[in-house]
Amino acid sequence: MARSVFSYWRAYLLAWLGQRVVADVRSMTYRHLHQLAVGFYERRQTGQLMSRLTHDTGHIQDFVADYLQEMVVQVFTVIIILAIMLKMQATLTLLTLLPIPLIVLTTTFIRTRVRRYYRSARRRMGGMQAVLADAIPGVRVVKAFAQEDREVERFDIRNEGYTQTSIQAARLRAGFMATIALITSIGSLVVWAYGGKLYFQRDIDLGTIVAFTAYLWQLYGPIGQISNMFERFQFAATAAERVFEVLDTQPEVDRSRERRHAGGIKGGFKFERVYFSYEDGEPVLFDINLEVEPGEMIGLVGRTGVGKTTIVNLVCRFYDPDSGSIYVDGHDLREYDLRSWRSQIGMVLQEPFLFHGSIAQNVAYGRADASEYEIIAAAKAANAHDFIMATSDRYDSQVGERGVRLSGGERQRISIARAILHNPRLLIFDEATSSVDTETEMLIQDAIQRLVSGRTTFAIAHRLSTLRNANRIVVLEEGRVAEVGSHEELMKIGGPYSRLVNAQTRLTPQIVGVDAEQEDSKGAGAGGND
Amino acid sequence: MTDSEREQQARHAADTFDIIDPEDVQFRHNDDGLVEAVLGDGSVHSGIRVAPAFPITRPNSFLYLFDSDEKELGLVVDPRRLDRESRDILLDQADQAYFMPRITRIIRVEERMGMGIARWEVETDRGWSSFDVVSRSESVWFVGRNRIVIRDADGNRYLIEDLTALDRRSRRLADLYI
Numbered sequence: 202m203a204r205s206v207f208s209y210w211r212a213y214l215l216a217w218l219g220q221r222v223v224a225d226v227r228s229m230t231y232r233h234l235h236q237l238a239v240g241f242y243e244r245r246q247t248g249q250l251m252s253r254l255t256h257d258t259g260h261i262q263d264f265v266a267d268y269l270q271e272m273v274v275q276v277f278t279v280i281i282i283l284a285i286m287l288k289m290q291a292t293l294t295l296l297t298l299l300p301i302p303l304i305v306l307t308t309t310f311i312r313t314r315v316r317r318y319y320r321s322a323r324r325r326m327g328g329m330q331a332v333l334a335d336a337i338p339g340v341r342v343v344k345a346f347a348q349e350d351r352e353v354e355r356f357d358i359r360n361e362g363y364t365q366t367s368i369q370a371a372r373l374r375a376g377f378m379a380t381i382a383l384i385t386s387i388g389s390l391v392v393w394a395y396g397g398k399l400y401f402q403r404d405i406d407l408g409t410i411v412a413f414t415a416y417l418w419q420l421y422g423p424i425g426q427i428s429n430m431f432e433r434f435q436f437a438a439t440a441a442e443r444v445f446e447v448l449d450t451q452p453e454v455d456r457s458r459e460r461r462h463a464g465g466i467k468g469g470f471k472f473e474r475v476y477f478s479y480e481d482g483e484p485v486l487f488d489i490n491l492e493v494e495p496g497e498m499i500g501l502v503g504r505t506g507v508g509k510t511t512i513v514n515l516v517c518r519f520y521d522p523d524s525g526s527i528y529v530d531g532h533d534l535r536e537y538d539l540r541s542w543r544s545q546i547g548m549v550l551q552e553p554f555l556f557h558g559s560i561a562q563n564v565a566y567g568r569a570d571a572s573e574y575e576i577i578a579a580a581k582a583a584n585a586h587d588f589i590m591a592t593s594d595r596y597d598s599q600v601g602e603r604g605v606r607l608s609g610g611e612r613q614r615i616s617i618a619r620a621i622l623h624n625p626r627l628l629i630f631d632e633a634t635s636s637v638d639t640e641t642e643m644l645i646q647d648a649i650q651r652l653v654s655g656r657t658t659f660a661i662a663h664r665l666s667t668l669r670n671a672n673r674i675v676v677l678e679e680g681r682v683a684e685v686g687s688h689e690e691l692m693k694i695g696g697p698y699s700r701l702v703n704a705q706t707r708l709t710p711q712i713v714g715v716d717a718e719q720e721d722s723k724g725a726g727a728g729g730n731d
Numbered sequence: 732m733t734d735s736e737r738e739q740q741a742r743h744a745a746d747t748f749d750i751i752d753p754e755d756v757q758f759r760h761n762d763d764g765l766v767e768a769v770l771g772d773g774s775v776h777s778g779i780r781v782a783p784a785f786p787i788t789r790p791n792s793f794l795y796l797f798d799s800d801e802k803e804l805g806l807v808v809d810p811r812r813l814d815r816e817s818r819d820i821l822l823d824q825a826d827q828a829y830f831m832p833r834i835t836r837i838i839r840v841e842e843r844m845g846m847g848i849a850r851w852e853v854e855t856d857r858g859w860s861s862f863d864v865v866s867r868s869e870s871v872w873f874v875g876r877n878r879i880v881i882r883d884a885d886g887n888r889y890l891i892e893d894l895t896a897l898d899r900r901s902r903r904l905a906d907l908y909i
Contacts, residue, residue: 559874561785573785573793577806590782590795590803593886597787599872 211270219266227258230444236452239519240479248331253447256326257440264437268430275423275430282420289413290405296395297417300388304381304424308431311377318370319439325363327443332356338603381428385421392417454521456539463541466530467495468626468657470516474525477511485511487680489525498658500671502698507677509661513629516659517546547625547656549649551632553616555604560589561596563604563615567623575622582651583618584644585611610641617648628653630660634667642667665702674698749805751796753812758820766824768796768804776804781824786831787874787890794825831888832857834881837901840908849908851881855889862887871909879909 231254242250286294336343336352343352396413399405470493478484486508493499501509514520515527518539527534534542547567555563564579565571571579576596580586588611592598604612613633620628633649634642650670662668674691676683676698684696691698755771758779766779778799784806785793796804810818810825832855839852852861862883864870870882877894891897894905 559788561788573789574808577784577793590784594786594888595782596785597874601869 215270216266219262219264219269222265223258223262226261226444227254230254230258230447233448233450233452237447237450238452238454239514241450246327246331246334248329248334249327250447251334252323252327252330253443256330257323257443260437260440261444264433268433268437272427272430272434275426278423279420279427282416282423286413286416286420289409289416290399293392293396293399293405293413296391297388297420299391300384301424303384304428307377307380307384308428311373312431312435315370315373315377315435316439318366318373319435320442322363322366322370323439323443325359325366328359329356329363332359377431378425378429381425385425388421389414389417454518454539455535458533458535459538461532461537463529463537463545466537466545466626468545469493469495469530470657471528471531472512472525473528475515475522475527476524477508477515477520477522479511479520484523485680486515486522489682491675491682491685493657494672495530495657496655497673498653498660498671500665500668500674501659501661501677502665502668502674502701503677503683508680509677510631512677513631513659513661516627516629517548518542545626546629547620547623547627547652548629548631549613549616549620549633553604553612555600555607555612555615557600557602559594559597559599560592560615563600564596564618564622566619571622576618579618579622580615582621583614583648585614585618585648588614610638610645613641613645614648617645617652621648621652626656628656628658628660630658630662632661632663634662634664665705676701749803751805751807753807753809753817756807756817757814758817760820765799766820768798770804779804779824781821781828783825783829786829787880787888790829790831791822791825794821831880831890832860834889834891834897836898837904840904842908848884851883851908853889860889862889867908879905881909 234250234254283294286297332352332355336355343349392414396405396410400407400410470491472489472491475486475489476484477486489512501512503509511520515522516534518534521535529537544567556566560580561573561576564576564585568575573596577586580589580596589595589598598606600606600612600615604615607615617633630649634645646667653670658671660668660671668674669688671688673685673687675685676691676696678697684691684694684698686694686698692702752771757769759767759769761767761777763777765777766781767775767777768779769775776796776798780797780799780801782795782797783790783793784795792809794807794810796807798804807813807821810821813821834853834855836854837851838854838859840849842849847866849864849867850861851864853859862885864881865884872880874880877891879891879894881889881891883889891905894902897905
């Protein structure tokens with residue numbers, strides 16, 4: 202009875218301990234992931250990271266909850282049995298320990314090999330997860346291009362790789378177990394041989410030999426069990442390695458100089474001799490010099506890959522310049538506390554990211570304490586209120602994973618409402634209207650116009666008509682500032698900007714024509730792109 | 732947020748969008764049984780449709796009014812400030828506009844193996860009900876820590892107002908199936 206109660210509590214407490222420890226590791230790892238630089242994610246696949254957080258921590262948990270207790274029990278059993286045997290016959294007991302060095306040697310020999318397989322297996326499991334994380338959200342593209350078989354094949358290759366590696370590891374383990382069994386059998390033969398000799402010399406009686414043999418198997422049993430657990434230990438150890446690799450990654454950019462709070466900034470920028478490269482030897486930005494007045498709207502223009510997004514990445518401090526500095530209100534950007542700096546930034550991206558939850562939660566994402574008034578006001582300002590009121594649960598409607606239940610234009614207007622509610626000093630638009638129809642674009646442009654008023658804004662756009670309200674346009678070529686000026690100034694110069702505008706005019710005369718008419722009717726100077 | 736802060740926000744919001752002051756509106760039923768709104772300027776609008784902006788999280792406030800031509804008349808933020816008759820009419824309309832029984836007890840949940848469908852048998856503030864839930868991940872969601880919305884296969888919503896306030900058996904069933 203007492204044993205059953207003890208056994209229950211032992212199992213329960215160890216399972217509890219395992220769950221708690223691993224829950225803390227998971228939480229710590231996830232928290233740490235959020236501290237890591239954007240570059241860390243750019244170099245890794247989502248599925249691989251998810252695998253570390255779920256599967257790998259799960260293996261640690263299995264070990265702590267199921268095997269650690271068993272290992273402790275078996276180690277204690279070995280110690281107690283050894284003590285009894287030593288008391289019975291010390292020399293014979295020492296002989297029984299002869300196989301131990303052999304067991305240690307075999308274990309050491311196998312350990313490095315089996316760990317290699319387990320590492321590979323963990324990587325391949327991560328690879329499988331990565332295929333799933335890639336293909337499932339992209340299922341429309343897969344179906345549209347009839348690539349189901351290819352995706353299944355991609356998965357099968359990794360699945361087969363994982364299976365083969367696991368089988369190899371199991372084969373090694375089977376060989377290891379058989380070797381351990383053989384070594385312990387040799388140990389028992391030694392006992393019989395030496396024990397027999399002692400018996401015939403009348404140094405020991407038959408009863409002692411029989412009892413000793415019984416204890417011997419009680420000793421080798423737990424040793425075998427411990428060896429068996431060695432595999433699980435290796436499995437957990439490689440999983441732990443992968444988790445700790447994440448935890449050991451240094452967070453973000455260098456924060457040693459931060460000593461200013463960014464609250465209340467005006468938003469004046471000065472780029473001074475800024476150079477940057479993502480990879481050593483492959484510079485992306487060269488000698489960028491630019492001054493931006495508080496509240497000014499800057500359009501960033503240039504061919505794909507010239508460094509427009511990189512400038513935005515530096516402004517957000519996803520990266521720091523390799524050399525040179527960016528000053529905000531006269532202070533080096535690196536002096537501002539990172540969190541307070543980023544809280545001053547609002548972003549509207551080409552592919553707005555909505556989180557699983559309600560429309561209201563997504564609008565209030567940057568300000569969880571926002572009132573219903575503020576949420577409605579922001580949605581109205583973003584021209585989102587009418588479509589929200591037409592959904593079944595209105596502001597409480599669930600948007601689905603990544604906002605899948607809304608159209609691209611609806612998602613974009615929610616993201617603008619989010620930026621309006623966040624009330625940032627600095628705004629970043631990255632191709633905010635490139636993936637919507639003309640009517641929606643007008644609604645979005647109208648909302649953007651309300652949003653940018655009085656805030657320093659960097660807007661990236663390929664469709665140049667969307668930059669008609671920019672105070673100045675910065676044209677980048679090959680990572681350098683090629684020219685800076687208003688639309689009219691740059692058109693007069695007849696440089697790269699005017700060539701881009703003319704090229705777009707030839708390609709989309711009807712759209713530009715519409716834009717030009719609108720601008721003419723407003724009497725604004727930055728009008729059409731002709 | 733305190734009441735005075737809410738009041739201040741209400742005044743600020745009134746400048747941003749059409750808020751109807753509860754003291755400037757009355758609701759009544761006309762001879763055809765339709766709801767009429769009499770606004771402060773004396774205009775009468777019949778066939779009023781009420782649409783709660785936050786039907787799950789704030790079902791009895793932030794009520795948008797539409798006339799019979801589906802034109803948005805404005806927003807009644809706090810119906811408690813209406814006269815009693817008007818308040819009853821408005822809240823009754825809001826209730827009809829968004830039908831969501833509150834689950835008071837979970838009697839039984841049966842999963843159909845391999846089909847991803849669960850049949851729920853519950854008691855609600857509107858009486859006994861039984862419904863199917865397809866795809867739990869898509870049909871059940873938390874609104875706050877212990878508030879849960881369940882959408883059945885026909886699109887009807889059910890609300891568990893406070894999970895911790897349910898009886899022990901209901902909580903256990905909810906833990907298993909939510």
